[in-house]
Amino acid sequence: MNDAPKQELLDILLAKSIRTGHFVLASGKESDLYCDCRVTALDARGANLIGQVGWELVKKDILAQFPNVSSIGGMTMGADPISLAIGMYSSLDQTCGTTLNVFTVRKEAKDHGRGKRIEGNFESGQEIIVVDDVITTGGSTLKAIDAIEAEGGKVVAALVLVDREEGGREAIEARDIPVFPLFTRQSIFGSR
Numbered sequence: 001m002n003d004a005p006k007q008e009l010l011d012i013l014l015a016k017s018i019r020t021g022h023f024v025l026a027s028g029k030e031s032d033l034y035c036d037c038r039v040t041a042l043d044a045r046g047a048n049l050i051g052q053v054g055w056e057l058v059k060k061d062i063l064a065q066f067p068n069v070s071s072i073g074g075m076t077m078g079a080d081p082i083s084l085a086i087g088m089y090s091s092l093d094q095t096c097g098t099t100l101n102v103f104t105v106r107k108e109a110k111d112h113g114r115g116k117r118i119e120g121n122f123e124s125g126q127e128i129i130v131v132d133d134v135i136t137t138g139g140s141t142l143k144a145i146d147a148i149e150a151e152g153g154k155v156v157a158a159l160v161l162v163d164r165e166e167g168g169r170e171a172i173e174a175r176d177i178p179v180f181p182l183f184t185r186q187s188i189f190g191s192r
């Protein structure tokens with residue numbers, strides 16, 4: 001694939017998602033930078049590009065190493081549109097032979113209905129790509145990994161839209177799960 005779709009996705013991220021100001025993060029840390037990835041991932045064109053660029057990354061870097069991967073999902077809600085976009089692209093690809101099952105992990109198990117923590121297309125024993133929109137400390141991705149493993153999934157890789165390069169990658173890789181970012185802070189901002 002040429003670089004044009006990734007460049008267009010970066011342009012949308014820069015225009016719609018990157019914000020400066022004062023922000024309290026999920027970890028309690030404070031930051032003058034925030035990447036509101038939901039605005040890009042819930043943009044019709046942004047979602048399409050995430051699907052295209054993300055699926056190419058899955059094929060080239062993840063399936064090549066883990067050919068039995070069958071499913072993709074992560075902690076709601078940041079992961080949801082990203083997982084679905086990549087899953088949809090996998091279903092359109094006639095050349096690959098893998099159509100990803102897509103699921104989502106609730107922050108808490110549902111207290112009615114089927115009482116599930118993991119919703120959608122997930123079964124124990126599957127090899128999984130865990131998704132997050134952003135990693136800062138990696139804490140949210142690790143919670144998703146714990147929930148998936150508790151139900152018998154084997155997480156083999158983590159795919160993230162933006163790695164803020166603040167320790168999250170190291171925390172996830174300490175669990176022997178390689179991290180594949182579409183963008184890093186460095187690739188977005190250079191040395192800023």
Ligand SMILES: O=P(O)(O)OC[C@H]1O[C@H](OP(=O)(O)OP(=O)(O)O)[C@H](O)[C@@H]1O
Binds near residue numbers: 132133134135140
């Ligand atoms: O690497 P971390 O330090 O965990 O930070 C990153 C997490 O923070 C945000 O989630 P948030 O809890 O704000 O939830 P949301 O996706 O439901 O908005 C984001 O979607 C990541 O999941």
Ligand SMILES: O=C(O)c1cc(=O)[nH]c(=O)[nH]1
Binds near residue numbers: 134
């Ligand atoms: O660490 C976080 O909570 C966080 C950082 C960021 O840039 N974007 C986001 O949605 N969450």
